Amino acid sequence: MVRYVYCTASTLDGFLADDADGLEWLLTVPGAEGAGAFATFLDSVGTLVMGSTTFDWVYRHERLNENPERWHAAYAERPAFVFSSREVAPVAGADIRHLRGPVSSHLAEFEAAAAGRDVWIVGGGDLAGQFADIGRLDRIIVTYAPALLGSGRPLLPRRLDHTRLRVEDAAMDGPFAQVTLSVSP
Numbered sequence: 001m002v003r004y005v006y007c008t009a010s011t012l013d014g015f016l017a018d019d020a021d022g023l024e025w026l027l028t029v030p031g032a033e034g035a036g037a038f039a040t041f042l043d044s045v046g047t048l049v050m051g052s053t054t055f056d057w058v059y060r061h062e063r064l065n066e067n068p069e070r071w072h073a074a075y076a077e078r079p080a081f082v083f084s085s086r087e088v089a090p091v092a093g094a095d096i097r098h099l100r101g102p103v104s105s106h107l108a109e110f111e112a113a114a115a116g117r118d119v120w121i122v123g124g125g126d127l128a129g130q131f132a133d134i135g136r137l138d139r140i141i142v143t144y145a146p147a148l149l150g151s152g153r154p155l156l157p158r159r160l161d162h163t164r165l166r167v168e169d170a171a172m173d174g175p176f177a178q179v180t181l182s183v184s185p
């Protein structure tokens with residue numbers, strides 16, 4: 001059974017990015033390169049799903065128009081899906097598929113692409129919420145950075161409580177704290 005896993009970094013006050021979509025609060029944490037849980041997580045991933053703001057950030061940050069090999073270095077040959085109502089910039093040689101509309105219409109595509117491994121919901125928070133809304137979010141893995149922003153892009157803008165969420169694990173990962181929760185439908 002393919003699992004849908006929302007795995008992300010967050011500030012302590014539950015933001016994925018600042019109001020300008022910046023990640024300096026994450027990328028500047030000393031010792032971050034010593035954190036190893038993400039590489040282990042990626043081994044379980046068959047395909048990636050993300051919203052266009054997240055994709056655009058990666059595209060700009062990695063300058064994928066000039067350096068498409070950086071996509072391959074990060075995600076290898078995994079197919080990726082980008083949700084947007086607009087066109088999505090191509091990345092040379094990468095299997096990036098453009099989708100729109102309800103996530104429920106695309107589950108068969110995700111599961112075929114995952115090939116028995118997990119579907120990684122990269123973000124943002126509302127996209128993860130769209131999977132939670134239809135009872136197809138199985139797991140949330142949050143890597144908390146030592147940072148507070150006060151405002152920004154929300155981690156998961158839905159109302160979910162202990163009747164759906166259960167903490168399965170909490171661990172140190174370098175300078176971060178990683179919490180894993182299971183989500184019931």
Ligand SMILES: NC(=O)c1ccc[n+]([C@@H]2O[C@H](COP(=O)([O-])OP(=O)(O)OC[C@H]3O[C@@H](n4cnc5c(N)ncnc54)[C@H](OP(=O)(O)O)[C@@H]3O)[C@@H](O)[C@H]2O)c1
Nearest residue numbers: 009016017021051052053054057083084085100101123124
């Ligand atoms: N901390 C981390 O590890 C982490 C992880 C992920 C993301 N981030 C950052 O957090 C921020 C997330 O931003 P966000 O939550 O605003 O956005 P997002 O989910 O990345 O993108 C939102 C956009 O996705 C498109 N979209 C979403 N659902 C759709 C659907 N069902 N059909 C068609 N299009 C759909 C829409 O794009 P259009 O306007 O193109 O139609 C929407 O405006 C970004 O800055 C990202 O870089 C951080």
